[in-house]
Amino acid sequence: MGEIASDGVDAGSSSSPTVVSKKPAYISGIFVKNPGVPIFLSVFLVTLFVTAAIFTRWVDVVIIPPLFHYCGDDGTYDIVFPDWSFWGWPEVNIKPWVQLSKDLEQGNLKKKWTEREPFAYWKGNTHTGKARKDLARCNPDGQHEWNARINHLDWRKGFKDTDLASQCTHRYKIYVEGNSWSVSEKYILACDSMSLVITPHYYDFFSRGLYPTVHYWPINERNKCHSIKYAVDWGNKNTEKAQEIGRAGSEFIKNELQMKYVYDYMLHLLTEYSKLFKYRPFITKNAVEVCSCLDKGMVKEFKEMSKVKGPSEASPCTMHPPYDAAELQSLLERKLNLTRQVETWEASGRV
Numbered sequence: 001m002g003e004i005a006s007d008g009v010d011a012g013s014s015s016s017p018t019v020v021s022k023k024p025a026y027i028s029g030i031f032v033k034n035p036g037v038p039i040f041l042s043v044f045l046v047t048l049f050v051t052a053a054i055f056t057r058w059v060d061v062v063i064i065p066p067l068f069h070y071c072g073d074d075g076t077y078d079i080v081f082p083d084w085s086f087w088g089w090p091e092v093n094i095k096p097w098v099q100l101s102k103d104l105e106q107g108n109l110k111k112k113w114t115e116r117e118p119f120a121y122w123k124g125n126t127h128t129g130k131a132r133k134d135l136a137r138c139n140p141d142g143q144h145e146w147n148a149r150i151n152h153l154d155w156r157k158g159f160k161d162t163d164l165a166s167q168c169t170h171r172y173k174i175y176v177e178g179n180s181w182s183v184s185e186k187y188i189l190a191c192d193s194m195s196l197v198i199t200p201h202y203y204d205f206f207s208r209g210l211y212p213t214v215h216y217w218p219i220n221e222r223n224k225c226h227s228i229k230y231a232v233d234w235g236n237k238n239t240e241k242a243q244e245i246g247r248a249g250s251e252f253i254k255n256e257l258q259m260k261y262v263y264d265y266m267l268h269l270l271t272e273y274s275k276l277f278k279y280r281p282f283i284t285k286n287a288v289e290v291c292s293c294l295d296k297g298m299v300k301e302f303k304e305m306s307k308v309k310g311p312s313e314a315s316p317c318t319m320h321p322p323y324d325a326a327e328l329q330s331l332l333e334r335k336l337n338l339t340r341q342v343e344t345w346e347a348s349g350r351v
């Protein structure tokens with residue numbers, strides 16, 4: 001994902017004007033006798049410094065090696081890695097994944113799909129990103145009923161009501177990206193509700209395995225409200241199929257995203273990565289361990305909860321061999337085809 005690279009660019013552009021304005025002023029003081037010279041020189045130097053600043057920035061962007069990140073997109077080479085929330089997110093009261101996935105499974109039993117609200121639900125901060133602001137417009141406004149229920153959640157007002165296991169009360173749950181990928185993806189998919197995924201631009205380490213109309217329903221980002229309305233109408237008419245998609249999404253999360261596999265992914269990734277090293281990393285003599293501390297309160301509790309008590313009894317899973325270009329192309333094409341199929345249905349208006 002490009003967040004780190006673009007932060008670097010922003011920092012560069014805010015610091016360069018200082019460099020540009022100082023140097024020409026100093027030089028022009030030397031040539032006061034001929035006013036034409038300093039102007040010419042200033043223009044020349046300003047151009048030079050601006051060019052240099054742009055060049056350095058360009059070099060920064062080009063030579064930064066791929067970084068480990070929670071998500072990637074088509075414009076960056078970031079290496080996707082499991083996000084922090086698998087080990088719990090104490091600040092927002094979200095338990096480590098091992099525990100939480102069990103809670104979610106229990107939560108799903110509370111309300112059968114057919115008894116759930118026949119609407120598409122989303123709760124979160126609508127101020128992060130254009131897509132979310134857009135999505136907020138799909139709430140009923142007295143004139144339109146888009147079958148969406150969008151709830152703004154102000155993150156600064158505490159997280160007492162973020163109990164995820166009790167949020168699977170709607171037949172459809174919306175996934176929308178914020179400023180980039182959202183950590184909520186696995187929680188939404190785990191609900192047994194049919195997930196309505198608004199065209200994503202970022203992917204995380206398990207996204208490739210998810211197929212539209214198999215694990216989730218694709219929502220057209222350019223026409224969100226209409227698209228959501230159609231999806232809900234379709235699901236409420238084809239209840240068996242909608243439940244099947246909901247279940248397939250949850251099964252994927254439950255089976256493929258077990259903590260054991262998350263660790264296997266990390267192991268395989270780091271093993272392959274280490275093969276590329278041209279030097280042997282070692283811990284220097286004067287190195288100091290920054291922290292192996294448990295902290296206190298909920299942070300401590302979550303660390304204890306997610307601690308692995310012993311070595312794995314089974315060997316790591318076998319990694320799928322890398323896709324060749326043709327295989328990858330066909331996989332992406334299959335997803336695109338499935339999405340197009342839905343767009344055709346949507347355009348026809350028939351459910």
Ligand SMILES: *[C@@H]1O[C@H](CO)[C@@H](O)[C@H](O)[C@H]1NC(C)=O
Binds near residue numbers: 330331333334337
């Ligand atoms: C996608 O659809 C096109 C056109 O209908 C078809 O030719 C192609 O084989 C499909 N690709 C996959 C991978 O399903």
